[in-house]
Amino acid sequence: MSLLDRREGLPSRTVLIPVEHRPGRGRTGGWRRWLVVLAGVLALAVSGATAVAILRGAGSQPAPAPPVPPPRVAAKPTAPVRSAAALATAAQQRAIMRLSGLGVPVFCGAARGNEVALTFDDGPGPYTATLLAILRRFHVQATFFLVGNRIRFWPRLAVAEAGLGAVGDHTWSHADITRLPRQAARAEVNRGRSAIAAAARAPVRLFRIPYGRDPAWLGGYLGARGMLEIRWSVDSRDYLPGTTPAALVRRVAPGLRPGAIVLLHDIHSTTVKALPRLLARIRARHLRAVSVPELLRTDAPSYSQLMADKRGQGCVDLATAGRE
Numbered sequence: 003m004s005l006l007d008r009r010e011g012l013p014s015r016t017v018l019i020p021v022e023h024r025p026g027r028g029r030t031g032g033w034r035r036w037l038v039v040l041a042g043v044l045a046l047a048v049s050g051a052t053a054v055a056i057l058r059g060a061g062s063q064p065a066p067a068p069p070v071p072p073p074r075v076a077a078k079p080t081a082p083v084r085s086a087a088a089l090a091t092a093a094q095q096r097a098i099m100r101l102s103g104l105g106v107p108v109f110c111g112a113a114r115g116n117e118v119a120l121t122f123d124d125g126p127g128p129y130t131a132t133l134l135a136i137l138r139r140f141h142v143q144a145t146f147f148l149v150g151n152r153i154r155f156w157p158r159l160a161v162a163e164a165g166l167g168a169v170g171d172h173t174w175s176h177a178d179i180t181r182l183p184r185q186a187a188r189a190e191v192n193r194g195r196s197a198i199a200a201a202a203r204a205p206v207r208l209f210r211i212p213y214g215r216d217p218a219w220l221g222g223y224l225g226a227r228g229m230l231e232i233r234w235s236v237d238s239r240d241y242l243p244g245t246t247p248a249a250l251v252r253r254v255a256p257g258l259r260p261g262a263i264v265l266l267h268d269i270h271s272t273t274v275k276a277l278p279r280l281l282a283r284i285r286a287r288h289l290r291a292v293s294v295p296e297l298l299r300t301d302a303p304s305y306s307q308l309m310a311d312k313r314g315q316g317c318v319d320l321a322t323a324g325r326e
């Protein structure tokens with residue numbers, strides 16, 4: 003039964019009987035009702051068509067699909083990028099720290115590789131800048147043991163020296179610390195170290211004793227401060243009066259073997275004049291001139307070698323390579 007039939011109170015089978023023939027209804031009122039119904043139907047039809055049109059319109063011009071976001075990939079944790087030079091520097095520092103804890107000076111490397119280390123003491127001085135230019139020209143490195151109270155005369159050289167290898171402490175005033183009271187001797191070490199580190203803007207962990215004489219307490223004292231005493235296996239004796247560049251090369255050349263540490267001084271013009279010939283000799287022997295920290299990184303002496311070198315006061319048997 004439809005809603006209309008219910009309103010009329012008629013059974014469902016009478017729905018098709020024209021209204022005008024129903025009892026108690028006038029002709030005019032019936033047509034009016036039909037018109038209302040017709041208007042309602044038309045209104046429904048129009049609204050339905052409109053809805054269909056809207057839907058069709060929406061379908062004919064589909065809205066652009068929203069961009070599909072790229073799949074989210076969890077970022078992998080990456081280690082901080084460190085240059086090869088930075089890694090090598092860190093390894094050099096570790097090698098120094100390992101050896102410094104032993105409290106024994108280093109005279110030379112283990113002679114396993116092809117590196118030699120040239121060391122220049124007593125600077126900076128008037129010939130140091132020329133020396134640095136020669137090292138740059140040959141693309142080699144060296145180590146400089148500076149005297150603290152001389153830095154103020156050439157204040158910019160320490161940074162350049164650190165950039166061309168390494169700097170080390172040669173005390174504040176080049177004192178013979180075996181002749182000083184313990185406290186004054188320690189002050190020579192510490193004041194020199196501080197001045198050099200400040201000027202070079204680099205940590206100072208290497209130490210070289212002036213005059214080659216060190217008190218018994220020095221090794222332990224340096225080791226407790228993360229410092230390492232560096233001696234040498236080849237003495238150029240460039241301080242001897244009358245030394246010519248040729249004579250200097252002749253003295254040094256026999257000792258130019260893997261692991262050698264060569265003692266030189268950049269306060270002598272002769273030494274700087276001899277340097278190109280010395281570097282040419284090193285190159286001709288297929289050796290590589292490196293800083294002391296680099297030598298210790300690649301060719302560190304063993305503990306037994308350190309003790310043997312200390313007893314012998316130098317790498318007297320350096321020719322027998324590969325000692326352990």
Ligand SMILES: [Zn+2]
Nearest residue numbers: 123124212213
């Ligand atoms: Zn000296």
